[in-house]
Amino acid sequence: MANTACFVIVGRNNSPIYESEVGNAPKKDEAMHQHQFILHAALDIVEDLAWTTNTMYLKSVDRFNDLVVSVYITAGRTRLMLLHDSRSDDGIKNFFQDVHELYMKVLLNPLYVPGSRITSPYFDTRVRALARKYF
């Protein structure tokens, strides 16, 4: 079980289109910007790594202290990023795949403009449910 996990979907223009704290750690205000900093900085590494592999799941790409960043890149260069402090590779991989599927459904919505923030509460609850399931 991960105590801290911050899940972010980063769109093609490098801005987050979905954010959620999925861990079971008590939410702290200071943690939020730290998580964002780490994830944002990890984008640089992701950019490098993305060209070196065929797989969508990049495993853990970056770490800061004891926090690890795992990344999954969709074909449309949308990045699913998870910041966590424990290693359960399989769970994370499955989580990413399921969220990817959910994200596809969001994209199929004709009212959703790709690259804009995902505000659907349905998506949010489903992502949280998946997070509970896998970590």
Next chain:
Amino acid sequence: MEVGRSLLAQTLRQSMTPVVMVMATACVEDSCHKNQLGLVDLLRPFCILNQINVPVRTASEQPYRLQEFQLRLFYSFDIVQMRAEAAEEHLLKLVTDSSSDAAMELQGDPRKLEVVRKMAESESLSSWFQKYSREFMRTLAFSEHETIDHPVACLLVVSSKDENPVNKFVDLFNTGELPALMNDGVMDPKILKHYVLLHDNQDGPINRAEEILLELRSTFGVGDCRLISINSTHPDAVSSVEDLWSTPTLPAIDQNAPKERDDKGEESSIKMRPGSYLDSNDVEELADFVLDFSQKHVIPYMEQKIRVLNQQVLATRKGLKNQIKNLWWRKGKDETSDAPGQIYTYSSMESQIRVLADYAFMLRDYELALSNYRLLASDYKTDKAWKRYAGVQEMIGLSLFMLDQNRKEAETCMDAAFISYQKSGPVAARHSTRCALWWAEIHKARGQYREAAGVLFRAATEMEKEATLRAGVLLEQAAYCYLRSTPPMLRKYGFHLVLAGNRYHVSGQRKHAIRTYMSILSIYEGQGWNYISDHVHFHLGRLSAFLGRIDIAVQHFMNLIACSHQSAANQTIFLKEFLQVVQNLKEKGEMLDLSLPCISEHIFVHFEDHRTYSSASATDFPEQVWSSLEEGLVPAVPATVTTWLDAPSKMAEQTKDFNVSVAGEEIRVDVEFSNPLQITVEVSAVSLFCEVEVYTGESLREQKKDEIDDSFFLNRTEESFTLKAGEKKIVSLKVTPIKECRLKLLGVKWILSGIASGRRYFPVLTGKKRQLKGRGVQDRELSPHQRLKFHVVGCMPRLQVSLHELPDKVNTGEIHRLVLELLNPTPATVKNIRLRASSPAYLLVGEPGDLDSEFPHCLEDPRSVVTFMEQQCGKMNDALSSHGSIFSFPKDTILESSCSLLWPLWFHARSPGTIALNMVVYYEPLTPEPSMKYRTVRISHILQVLPSLCLSVQISPCASQIEQCLLRLDIENQHSSESFWLRQVSCIGHEWCITPLNSVTAEHGENSETGDATVKEAFLSSSVSPPQLLPSSQTSSFFFQLQHTKTLRQDLQALTSDIRLGPPSSTEPLVPVNTGPIYHFHQLERSLQLNTKQKQVTLNKLADNISESLLSGPEFVDLVLVCGQQDSMIVEKRVTVHDNVRLATHHVCHCSVKGSTPVVWAMEGPSLIVHNFLTDPFYEASVSLTVRNCANTSVWVKVETLDLDEGATGATGNSLVQGKQVGWCSTSPVSQSGDEPTVDVISAIPKTSGEFECDEYKGVSPCGPYMWCSQRSTTLRELAAGSVARVPLHVTFFAPGIYDLSSYRVSWKLFLTKEFQNLPLESEEKKGSFKGSPMTRSSSFIATTGLTSDAFGNSSQKNSQGSQIASEINTGAGHPFLLTLLQDKSL
């Protein structure tokens, strides 16, 4: 990059140089201090030897040449390991001092990424970080585990003033002023000594010094002694020597002397140029001395030592034998020694090797150094002397770097060194940092910036917790490394800068912190990572506030305050900090572009140009409603058509986006404020700010952009409100221009929480450009309610219009008098007032006289009849018809300032539903204004009309009287609760008048004129007259008689005939319906109902030739029902002027009088005859049949009398279907009443009695009771339309009894006039067609007569089929005419 030219190589060449220990007497120092310099400082500039060419031969036989060389001079008391605290303090000071240097290095705005990158790439030895790292390494100098900083030589300096200089030299070295390390045995005390005699020329001639020198030479040897003379310049003369000292290369490390600091303070206060007493000879001498010293003494000494030590090492350690021996020996040693911190003295083999390696490194024989370092490393490793091992590893790495060999190994060595330093405890932590710095520099020199950043980051995070400052410096450098890597890793750069900034902030280096944070802004701004940007802005804001840059702080906090994603606690903090900062702002009133509260882009401007509104509800109606009303009321605007050929007129350009407004009238803007936060926000003093341009001359105009000083031109209202979390509020902001000007609404301003004044510009909406196909761009007009620019016109009148006495709810048919009040509060005078209402059927404009009389009694007042009728009626009609319901107030009506005008209006609720009474009042100012010629007021009232009474009318011709009709009036009360008093039924029209039915019975008996009133009254009050009060949802029927007016009166004035309903005892006056508003409403109603009827007719497509004349002809009757309504209790509570009577009129128009046939006939004759049949067996009576042509065309009429026996056979048959028999028959009362339910009750009474008697006589005389004895058939060739013909008839009776003389038949044919012909006529005769009246009705009508005829049956059948081909001859049977013959009993 070439290794040799890299920064690290340069640094190493500078710092890895031989140390020369300087020992001088106090006199020497005194002499030197004349120049504001110590001895070391005096000599230091000359220690850098750039242009030498010294051959060096170390271990190898091949000599090489040194092109440059450097010496490091230190006082002996400076050669001591620095305390960690002092070192930190020193570095702290350095960092604090260098904050401005760092800012200078940026050479631009730190917010621009390019500037930062340029700075990072142009890093040189003089950049502050390099200085920092050099100083940092200096604080680590003179450590026990490395010999690189150990003095190579000792310079003993004695002044010529000193007494007994030779002894002084000896004393200097022996008096225990030697460094502690040397005393501890870590340093080799046997070093090269050089003796210098310093002579101060100001003290006297040099002769004495030369004597001493000779003495010295004899004591210490010729080569080791030297004389230097300084201060040759005269004290007053200005030195021409170049200033070499004012850029001090090495600031003193004041580690233990506050005293020294005081001295420095004094020195700086003197502010004398250093070296001012030295002339060029002195400088030359000094330079010569240092060159000589290093070339002839230091380097040869080091060469010598290297060679010696190398021999030693070769002998003891090189070779297989030695290695094995060493290994074994070490193991043994390991077993014996317990203490881990064993001390390697200078004489130990390890120290010797280290000295050898270090000397080799200093003389740049890196190969030799490397091999020895490697040798040493294995030793230390086996000894587990980690610190020394790390030091050696470090040097291996550096040597490898300098040799540019085996990069991989260099890295592993540095890594090992780093780890080993960390392993060896907190003491060596700073060494590990030094190692990391070198390591990073190695990477940087090779262009491996990412790796360098990694190293720096690792060093920063893994160092001791207290050293936040050092961590900050390292992190900043790591960030720059990320920036310099290819491709630049900007996000990593940003992150590390944030970390660095954070560390700086923690350690109190606010200037550094703000610099780092500033650099990040460009990376995080506008990326959507809101928590990050909040963090950055928050810290920047705070730091700026600390540093007193309040304005910048405000700018940063402004980005924060509208953060909806943050928690409520954070939002509170942000807002609090922001308000604090704003309070500290110097310029208090400065407007900020605040983003809190949020302001919607959609604004709505309410203003009044020539269109003004009387109430808010009027503004809600769409413009089309009003523009259709204004059509014809306002002067038409000439539409100018422009093509692309026309030059765009200047005027049009100017006025395009402008609204027109009037000075003194407020402009209202609806703005939506919303609070995105989770905390409550107080907003006060919300108002508009505008730009005003005032016309001051012909074309010159003065611009007033200043928002504060425009109160001279504008009146503004200020609003204050509180927005709860997430609340939205629409606020109406008002501004009133006072003068004629050009006004531009720029935006909103407000004060947040009573402190921060903010503003927001309205979005500039231009007409949206629409792309036409290949035609360029066309402007689309902006809605006037979004335009923010105004032409303010000075001094226009503005009428206030109100409508009084208008109820909210009325019942259908009610009549009200409303009062229209026009008030002119403006100074200008108004003329030419006109009015138009949207629903003319509901509203009528009254006359001023109407106001004086009391409503509703004025309606009942008969006196008003005449005046109104004669004077106004026609005029009003004209006005209404000609101008399309535009009413112009009298020409001379002028409304002056603060005058009001009352005008009555009549309101009639003609149909149920919700109606909007829209009116437009047009007026012009007395003095014409070019830009606004007129104005209008729009008035709107919405009221509900409830359904009340529903009327339906049926008219059937009276069978007995040719000029009479029967009228049935059904009244249904559709109101849910109200009861109505039916007061009066009136008939309007020239042709017909309405009379109560009782008079019919009276006239029936030929003595109608003499019928006494008491009988009538009794009759009226009896059950025949329904009750006057009609309760809710009940129906009631009335029957009346319609009489042709020609028979009664001829005067025109009696257009109406009224019948008062209810008990005759009631004294309520009759309401004159042919006058006043009722009459006009009736006229309106008439025309409206006509329209609907015409529509129906045209829908039927029976004939499009029915004109209005047809419907308004004499065949039609208009009825008016007047009813009253006593206001219930609720109303009575109100104090009303009237006695609570509400009058209502209901109009039914165009009721057709015409029956089923175009020809009406009636028998006339005596009804009672007394005859003595005993004397005269038969009686001949003369009757006459009156035939009237009701059709529009002339008719051919034939009247036939029928023989009695013809009908006798059919007497029992009596059915229409079988009816082949023609003639008289007696009809049974049962069938009669069954066939004709609508037959009047009154007429039924005598009929039944007649039948009865008829039957009786039938039995008495079977041959027939009577016989026609006149001409059997009479033909009227052509009976003109509307004319009446009389056919005399004779009948003979044989017995007394009651006779029904109905055995006759009338046939007719219509002559069609030319207008009605579709085809040229073959004959004069054409089939007639019944129009308007239903055919089925005619058949039932025939049934009532009880007569059947062959021809009639045919015709009626054909007619009832509705075919257009009617029979040529229509036939109608005779009406019953009862004649009573009485036996004269007198005879």
